[in-house]
C-alpha cells in the first residue's frame with residue numbers, strides 16, 4: 001500500500017501530514033518519532049493524520065478529525081498551528097467543499113475558516129486560567145500563569161529579552177501542578193497589543209511557533225491586566241499570528257505553507273514498527 005505524505009508548516013511549526021481517511025495506517029509512537037526525526041526521518045515537530053472522524057471512532061460533528069501526535073510519538077489534545085495546516089489541506093484538496101467547517105480534535109470540535117488569501121482562522125474555544133506556577137531555566141525561576149487551551153501551558157511574562165534564554169534543555173516545572181507535562185512559554189510585551197514569545201513544547205522541544213501557546217500567552221497577558229478581552233499580535237521565531245480573545249473565547253489567525261508531497265518508502269515504514 002502506497003503511503004502518501006505532505007510536509008507543511010504554520011509559522012514554521014512544521015508537520016508531516018498523513019492522509020489516511022479510512023484509518024488503515026498503523027501509526028505507532030515509534031513510527032511517529034521516526035517520521036519526525038530530522039536525521040533518520042522527514043523531520044517535523046509533529047504528525048497530523050487526516051482521518052474521517054467515524055474511522056477513528058471518536059465523536060465529532062466534523063467529517064474530518066485532526067489526529068495530532070507530538071514529535072516524540074505522544075498524543076496531545078490540541079495543536080493550533082496544526083489545525084490551520086490541516087484545514088488548508090482539506091480545502092486545497094477539495095476534501096472540504098466549503099471554506100468554513102468544523103474539524104474534530106481531542107480537545108473538541110474546532111470551527112475553522114480558510115480565507116481567500118490562504119490565511120486560516122481557528123476558533124480555539126476557551127483559554128482558561130488555572131492558577132500560577134514556576135518555570136526554571138538553568139538556575140533562574142520565572143513565575144507564570146497556568147492556562148488551559150485544551151492542552152496545558154505555563155506562560156511567564158519576563159523582563160529580560162526572551163531571545164537571550166537558553167532553551168536547549170527542557171526547563172523544569174512543578175510536575176505536581178502539571179502531572180501530564182506542560183508547554184512553557186516565555187513572553188516579552190512589545191507595547192499595546194503586541195507580544196514576542198518563545199516556547200518549549202511538551203513532547204517536542206523548542207519550536208519556532210505554537211498556536212495554542214500564542215493563545216495562552218495572550219490570555220495570560222490580558223489576565224494580568226485584569227481582563228479577558230482583547231487582541232494581540234504574537235511574534236514567534238517563525239513569523240507572526242493574531243490572537244483575539246473575547247470574554248475568554250479565543251481565535252487564532254495565521255499563514256500556512258506546503259513544502260513537499262510524496263510517498264514513504266514502504267520498507268522504511270515497515271522497519272519502524
Ligand SMILES: N[C@@H](CCC[C@H](N)C(=O)O)C(=O)O
Pocket residue numbers: 013070075076077078079080081082151152183201202203204207209210211212213
Ligand atoms: N504546536 C502546537 C501544540 C502541540 C501540542 C503540544 N506540544 C502539547 O503536547 O500539548 C500548537 O500549535 O498548538
